[in-house]
Amino acid sequence: MTRLPTADHEAQARQRREASKQAAERRLERERGLARQAAEWLGDDLLEVIEFRGQLTVVCKPPRLHELLAWFKDELAFDMLVDATAVDYLKLEGDYPERFAVVYHLANTVREARLRVRAYVSEEDPTAPTAGDIWAAAGWAEREIYDMYGLEFEGHPNLIRILLPHEYSGHPLRKDYPLRGRGERDNFPVIRRGDAEAKA
Amino acid sequence: MSSTASHLGQQAFSERSISLEPGLDEKDMVLNFGPQHPACHGTLRLVLTMDGERARKIEPEIGFLHTGFEKLGESRTWNQFIVVTDRMNYLSAMSNNIGFACAVEELLGIEVPPRAQAIRVLMAEMSRISDHILGIGLQGMDLGAFTAMLWAFIEREKAYDVFELTSGGRLTTSYTRVGGLAFDLPEEVPHRCRKFLDRLDDLLEEIEAMLSNNRIFIERTQGVGVFTKEQAIAYGWTGPVARASGVDRDLRRDRPYLGYETYDFEVSTLTEGDVYARYKQRLAETREAGKICRQVLDRMPSGPINAIGKVTLPDRDEVYSQMESLIQHFMLEMPGHGVKIPQGEVYHATESPNGELGWYLVSDGSAVPYKVRCRPPSVYHFQSMPEMSSGLLLGDVVACMSSMNVIAGELDR
Numbered sequence: 001m002t003r004l005p006t007a008d009h010e011a012q013a014r015q016r017r018e019a020s021k022q023a024a025e026r027r028l029e030r031e032r033g034l035a036r037q038a039a040e041w042l043g044d045d046l047l048e049v050i051e052f053r054g055q056l057t058v059v060c061k062p063p064r065l066h067e068l069l070a071w072f073k074d075e076l077a078f079d080m081l082v083d084a085t086a087v088d089y090l091k092l093e094g095d096y097p098e099r100f101a102v103v104y105h106l107a108n109t110v111r112e113a114r115l116r117v118r119a120y121v122s123e124e125d126p127t128a129p130t131a132g133d134i135w136a137a138a139g140w141a142e143r144e145i146y147d148m149y150g151l152e153f154e155g156h157p158n159l160i161r162i163l164l165p166h167e168y169s170g171h172p173l174r175k176d177y178p179l180r181g182r183g184e185r186d187n188f189p190v191i192r193r194g195d196a197e198a199k200a
Numbered sequence: 201m202s203s204t205a206s207h208l209g210q211q212a213f214s215e216r217s218i219s220l221e222p223g224l225d226e227k228d229m230v231l232n233f234g235p236q237h238p239a240c241h242g243t244l245r246l247v248l249t250m251d252g253e254r255a256r257k258i259e260p261e262i263g264f265l266h267t268g269f270e271k272l273g274e275s276r277t278w279n280q281f282i283v284v285t286d287r288m289n290y291l292s293a294m295s296n297n298i299g300f301a302c303a304v305e306e307l308l309g310i311e312v313p314p315r316a317q318a319i320r321v322l323m324a325e326m327s328r329i330s331d332h333i334l335g336i337g338l339q340g341m342d343l344g345a346f347t348a349m350l351w352a353f354i355e356r357e358k359a360y361d362v363f364e365l366t367s368g369g370r371l372t373t374s375y376t377r378v379g380g381l382a383f384d385l386p387e388e389v390p391h392r393c394r395k396f397l398d399r400l401d402d403l404l405e406e407i408e409a410m411l412s413n414n415r416i417f418i419e420r421t422q423g424v425g426v427f428t429k430e431q432a433i434a435y436g437w438t439g440p441v442a443r444a445s446g447v448d449r450d451l452r453r454d455r456p457y458l459g460y461e462t463y464d465f466e467v468s469t470l471t472e473g474d475v476y477a478r479y480k481q482r483l484a485e486t487r488e489a490g491k492i493c494r495q496v497l498d499r500m501p502s503g504p505i506n507a508i509g510k511v512t513l514p515d516r517d518e519v520y521s522q523m524e525s526l527i528q529h530f531m532l533e534m535p536g537h538g539v540k541i542p543q544g545e546v547y548h549a550t551e552s553p554n555g556e557l558g559w560y561l562v563s564d565g566s567a568v569p570y571k572v573r574c575r576p577p578s579v580y581h582f583q584s585m586p587e588m589s590s591g592l593l594l595g596d597v598v599a600c601m602s603s604m605n606v607i608a609g610e611l612d613r
Contacts, residue, residue, distance in 0.1 A: 020461035053306055079434075085573045087545075093564065122434040163613075
């Protein structure tokens with residue numbers, strides 16, 4: 001039933017693959033240019049620009065984070081916030097100045113371009129500025145970070161838990177939070193089958 | 201008996217007037233919609249402040265199906281997590297498997313062989329079709345057109361037969377592995393796929409004849425829940441709902457993966473951005489997905505399905521006869537071992553039926569992920585409910601909700 005690929009198809013596929021590879025290289029070059037621009041704009045507040053597997057991460061000092069994100073949107077047309085999340089570096093080997101980091105994935109929807117912005121957040125003062133005033137999409141993503149990592153966002157209009165119950169204590173995606181145990185059982189009264197039937 | 205009833209009524213009335221919140225008008229009513237309501241697909245909940253029949257304020261609440269997948273991922277090996285990805289978007293588990301495997305391969309810096317790529321494209325498009333036809337059917341069902349949903353369900357079962365033949369599972373497929381696939385494509389799958397695709401065109405025509413020019417359907421959907429292009433981009437909308445609002449963006453075309461650049465397909469957009477446009481957009485994308493499926497079937501290459509190297513399981517015959525393969529098998533399968541992924545972080549996105557499904561992976565160089573973050577499209581779609589449907593009639597709120605095809609599994613993870 002399966003028809004064999006013809007020579008025509010294969011030649012065409014090869015050509016398109018080659019074109020796509022070149023387009024990807026041009027895209028990466030463009031993204032490098034954007035990261036360079038951001039590095040220049042940040043000046044001393046830039047910590048580093050990381051390139052890994054063709055993806056660029058701009059790491060900036062936390063006080064400039066909000067300004068940088070707004071600049072990315074207004075000047076470099078990164079009109080979409082793809083995702084916002086956080087990382088707990090507690091158990092990761094390497095040189096990380098603080099325990100936490102917030103990570104924003106930005107995208108340009110007109111000319112496909114992506115960048116990642118990272119800023120470190122300390123354990124003692126786990127606050128970061130909200131990006132909700134720049135992209136409406138940040139609202140729930142930041143609530144989830146608060147829920148899972150306990151990082152607070154200044155200026156967020158509705159910073160409450162989103163996935164876990166409101167009365168929950170603890171932030172489960174922190175690396176020191178065990179896979180099971182610690183607290184969650186205490187938050188809910190234990191109801192046995194007999195008790196429920198007796199009440200009814 | 202009657203005295204008890206009136207007493208209860210009085211009590212309920214007095215309690216209601218006590219609990220009148222500040223800012224709430226005397227005539228407002230707070231309506232709890234979900235999490236267990238037939239029109240809430242999955243465990244979604246809306247708290248609606250109703251002014252008569254209109255929803256003045258909408259507060260979505262999520263988390264009822266929270267399962268801690270991301271925490272779970274930090275204690276499972278990379279291949280074990282593929283089983284968890286099935287449970288995120290259970291209407292298109294194949295897409296999730298493929299998206300996650302592609303992300304891990306990007307972190308590894310490897311590419312799967314052409315046959316594996318083609319099979320993955322075929323399965324991704326088949327799951328797109330099964331997801332979309334159900335989405336279209338449910339959109340009809342929520343507005344009272346039950347027939348379309350039943351027709352869609354019958355055909356979806358046939359798509360699930362194909363998944364069952366391929367992977368052994370209908371709903372939870374777990375078909376991909378890091379660096380390849382669990383099994384090769386069985387011989388009868390291409391034939392079954394073609395039969396399904398031949399029937400698909402008829403089905404879409406039948407559904408269109410049923411809904412597209414249906415006066416009631418049009419009245420209920422056109423101009424309802426309009427979201428402009430600017431709003432869609434600001435809220436991070438992706439996939440068919442964003443394209444229905446005029447966002448010309450498709451990762452299969454803009455950032456091709458798995459060799460999507462070698463297939464002919466069109467990315468269409470609509471500008472209306474209402475519920476009807478989302479229905480039309482899904483129909484158009486189902487047809488395009490069918491076109492891609494046919495192209496894959498026509499050109500299915502032969503060859504291995506697993507990348508050569510230390511990340512995939514060796515041939516079973518070689519495990520029994522060669523020392524090298526036996527060691528490799530042991531190193532991948534035994535507890536405490538697994539595929540070692542180099543240290544680093546990567547974000548990889550694929551175009552899933554609902555939109556951009558992204559994986560942000562952080563590895564510490566071991567066989568267990570340091571962090572697995574899933575960027576589910578549903579979260580960003582459902583987040584915009586208040587802005588999209590405040591001020592609408594309650595029935596239109598339901599229409600808006602079903603037009604986004606929100607899946608609670610990936611919403612709450």
